[in-house]
Amino acid sequence: MNDEPQRETLDIDVVFVGAGPASLAGAYHLARLLKEHNAKAAKKIEISIAVLEKGKEVASHALSGAVVDPRALRELFPEDWRQAPFEGKVEHEHEKLLWLTEKRSLSLPIPPPLENDGNYVASLGKLLRWMAPKVEALGVDLLFETPAVEALLENGRVVGVRTGDKGVGHDGKKKANYEPGVDVRSQVVVLGEGPRGTLVKQLDAKLDLWAGKNPQVYALGLKEIWDLPAGRITPGQVIHTLGWPLGDTFGGGFLYGMGGDQLIVGLVVGLDYKNPYLDPHEEFQRLKTHPDIAKLLEGGKMAFYGAKALPEGGWWSLPRLAGDGFLLVGDSAGMLNGQRLKGIHLAMKSGMLAAETIFESLVAGGATSERLAAYEEKVEASWIQEEMHEVRNFHQAFDHGTLAGLLQAGLGLVAGGRGWGFLDRLPTTPGHERMIPLNTPEGARLHPAAPVAYDNQLTFDRLADVYNSGTAHEEDQPVHLHVADTDICIYQCAVEYKNPCQRFCPAAVYEMVQDPASPTGERLQINASNCVHCKTCDIMDPYAIITWVPPEGGGGPNYSKM
Ligand SMILES: Cc1cc2nc3c(=O)[nH]c(=O)nc-3n(C[C@H](O)[C@H](O)[C@H](O)COP(=O)(O)OP(=O)(O)OC[C@H]3O[C@@H](n4cnc5c(N)ncnc54)[C@H](O)[C@@H]3O)c2cc1C
Ligand code: SF4
Numbered sequence: 001m002n003d004e005p006q007r008e009t010l011d012i013d014v015v016f017v018g019a020g021p022a023s024l025a026g027a028y029h030l031a032r033l034l035k036e037h038n039a040k041a042a043k044k045i046e047i048s049i050a051v052l053e054k055g056k057e058v059a060s061h062a063l064s065g066a067v068v069d070p071r072a073l074r075e076l077f078p079e080d081w082r083q084a085p086f087e088g089k090v091e092h093e094h095e096k097l098l099w100l101t102e103k104r105s106l107s108l109p110i111p112p113p114l115e116n117d118g119n120y121v122a123s124l125g126k127l128l129r130w131m132a133p134k135v136e137a138l139g140v141d142l143l144f145e146t147p148a149v150e151a152l153l154e155n156g157r158v159v160g161v162r163t164g165d166k167g168v169g170h171d172g173k174k175k176a177n178y179e180p181g182v183d184v185r186s187q188v189v190v191l192g193e194g195p196r197g198t199l200v201k202q203l204d205a206k207l208d209l210w211a212g213k214n215p216q217v218y219a220l221g222l223k224e225i226w227d228l229p230a231g232r233i234t235p236g237q238v239i240h241t242l243g244w245p246l247g248d249t250f251g252g253g254f255l256y257g258m259g260g261d262q263l264i265v266g267l268v269v270g271l272d273y274k275n276p277y278l279d280p281h282e283e284f285q286r287l288k289t290h291p292d293i294a295k296l297l298e299g300g301k302m303a304f305y306g307a308k309a310l311p312e313g314g315w316w317s318l319p320r321l322a323g324d325g326f327l328l329v330g331d332s333a334g335m336l337n338g339q340r341l342k343g344i345h346l347a348m349k350s351g352m353l354a355a356e357t358i359f360e361s362l363v364a365g366g367a368t369s370e371r372l373a374a375y376e377e378k379v380e381a382s383w384i385q386e387e388m389h390e391v392r393n394f395h396q397a398f399d400h401g402t403l404a405g406l407l408q409a410g411l412g413l414v415a416g417g418r419g420w421g422f423l424d425r426l427p428t429t430p431g432h433e434r435m436i437p438l439n440t441p442e443g444a445r446l447h448p449a450a451p452v453a454y455d456n457q458l459t460f461d462r463l464a465d466v467y468n469s470g471t472a473h474e475e476d477q478p479v480h481l482h483v484a485d486t487d488i489c490i491y492q493c494a495v496e497y498k499n500p501c502q503r504f505c506p507a508a509v510y511e512m513v514q515d516p517a518s519p520t521g522e523r524l525q526i527n528a529s530n531c532v533h534c535k536t537c538d539i540m541d542p543y544a545i546i547t548w549v550p551p552e553g554g555g556g557p558n559y560s561k562m
Contacts, residue, residue, distance in 0.1 A: 005180040007180050007183050009183045010182050010184045011048070014186060014188045015052060015161060015188070015189050016192055017189065017199060018193040020062060020330055021351070022192040022329040022347035022351040023190065024128060024131045024135050028131065028355075029355035030049060031049055031135070034362075037363065045363065049139070049141070050184075051135070052147070052148050054148075054554075056144055059559060060558050061559060062124045062128050063124065063306040063559050064124035065124075066123070068342075071383070073345070076348060083130075085123070086121065086122050087122055088234070088237070088259060089236050092117045095115070095117070095237075096110075096239045098241045100253075100292075102244050105290070105292050111410075120236070121236050121257060125560045125561060145554035147552075148161040148199055149162055151189065157324040160186045161186070162181050162183050163182050166178065166553065168477060169477065170477060170479070187325070188361075191332045192332055195331040195332070196216075196311075200328060209320045209323075210317075214313055214396070215428065216311055216430075217272050217311075218271040219271055220271055220308075220536050220540075221268045222280060222306075224266070224303075224468070225263070226300040226302050227303050228262065229299045232300070233296070234257050235259045236257060239256075248402050249278065250272065250402070252267070253293075254267075263296065266284070267280070267287050268310070271504075271540045272429075273431075274446075275436065276497040276500040280504060280536075284506075285452045286449075303561075304469070304470075304561060304562050307507065307534045308534045309535045309539060310331065312395045314334070315392035316425050320376075321375055322369075323369065325367070329354050331347060335350050335388070337387055338395045346387070349383070350379065350384060353378040357378060391409075391412060391417055392417050393417060394408065394409060396419065397419065399428055462506065465507075466508060469507070470559070471556060472558070474551075477552045481547075489512075490518060490523060500540070506536065507534070509537070510537070511524070511527060528551070532556070533556045
């Protein structure tokens with residue numbers, strides 16, 4: 001008997017998946033272009049546009065730094081972009097780049113491309129909450145608690161998306177509140193799912209989106225917001241750190257001053273590290289024990305925590321951006337400048353270019369794959385290309401260590417972004433393949449770092465941090481972390497990498513627990529309800545056997561105040 005439920009079909013002409021800055025900018029721009037067109041054209045174009053978001057409300061899953069380059073905002077909202085809820089404008093005298101050792105810091109000159117003079121410290125959550133009513137006012141439907149779980153493909157064309165079921169128990173059985181997801185049929189699906197998108201991953205498996213490109217590589221960003229004693233920091237203050245505690249691992253710290261005496265403190269850790277013992281969450285906690293940072297935080301209180309992946313591969317890691325019935329925007333496409341740690345403006349601009357492509361296709365008679373392909377050309381001809389091409393070899397150079405990476409960053413400045421040997425394109429390997437097995441001579445020399453003492457004032461363990469992320473899921477639902485073969489965990493991974501999922505997950509989801517019934521005495525326990533949707537496990541598992549799928553709509557972190 002076929003267990004597949006009867007699904008309703010919903011026709012929505014253009015569907016944006018994910019309500020991040022890329023999709024909101026895209027939906028707004030498309031709706032406005034259509035409104036302007038319809039005001040003067042004899043032949044009007046009446047279409048429906050919707051944005052599907054898995055979070056409970058606007059920005060519940062939005063996590064960023066953030067220092068925002070206002071370039072895209074200026075283009076999108078020329079009249080009122082200055083009214084955006086910025087925390088403070090960055091001024092040169094309030095910006096620092098520090099090289100840290102365990103006890104000391106050295107102030108470095110800030111190279112021009114890294115200067116933030118004229119940018120704004122902002123809360124991405126507040127920015128999205130400012131944008132959302134503008135998008136809705138143009139007739140776009142924002143549908144929350146609505147994860148897209150599958151891209152619907154017919155004869156090689158994406159014809160829509162399936163949304164997630166509600167009311168399924170942990171055993172897969174339908175509960176009293178069961179509601180099947182719907183099949184949304186569309187002319188165009190715009191994938192703005194953020195990093196490591198679920199639907200993007202599905203389409204890549206079927207359509208080989210990264211053929212001929214560098215693989216995407218990622219970093220994990222961890223962040224806390226602190227309430228500080230009055231007057232301790234200036235809104236718009238920006239401090240970036242390099243060096244300790246990460247050493248030769250890609251990444252660095254960031255501290256941004258917000259209004260209301262709040263400070264953002266965070267650490268970015270490359271998800272291409274070699275030592276399986278590395279624990280990004282612990283390194284973040286260690287960063288705060290540096291005398292300079294501890295002094296800044298003294299007497300303050302941690303208010304919010306979050307963690308999320310970001311794409312770091314850059315220009316050469318951009319996949320095919322357009323296909324039959326679909327476009328990729330923002331972090332889903334990898335549009336982030338890793339050297340500047342900035343993606344919001346690129347995400348917004350890519351959404352706008354996607355909107356222009358769709359608009360022109362509709363005016364020309366329909367969104368054929370040939371017409372949608374013009375999106376790639378638009379990106380190539382835009383300032384996205386100018387900015388990303390200039391730093392196209394930035395991340396690859398860090399494959400050879402921090403010093404090599406910094407030398408390349410310097411060389412890139414004078415060689416128009418070329419890599420050493422004046423190569424136009426340096427290669428890279430997927431980050432999870434770089435972890436060194438511990439049962440090899442090289443691996444035997446690796447050790448865990450000294451543990452951090454958690455005092456619940458300056459430093460917090462994972463569970464305390466997860467509590468401050470506001471994460472909540474419906475408990476009785478299928479586990480949304482799919483591990484293809486748990487025998488690998490107990491027989492192979494335990495020996496080769498000592499189950500690094502327990503360390504790279506910043507939310508204590510994965511735990512190896514004693515179990516006399518297991519042949520090795522241990523089994524993997526998945527505490528799925530802690531998951532903050534960062535996607536690290538899907539990216540960094542050395543055997544690539546973990547698949548993150550969207551849980552029931554509305555579950556996850558609550559970042560709306562971040
Ligand atoms: C710690 C950290 C610090 C950063 N600092 C900065 C900074 O200072 N400046 C800067 O410019 N950039 C910064 N970035 C990068 C920036 O946040 C991203 O480039 C930007 O948010 C990307 O926007 P997006 O719309 O592509 O994706 P996202 O902002 O990730 O939004 C994607 C949305 O899609 C939703 N979604 C995902 N999958 C589905 C699905 N299947 N169905 C429905 N909804 C789905 C998610 O819940 C989310 O709301 C930082 C990132 C991190 C993690
Ligand atoms: S389970 Fe995966 S996606 Fe969820 S918090 Fe842990 S690493 Fe991130």
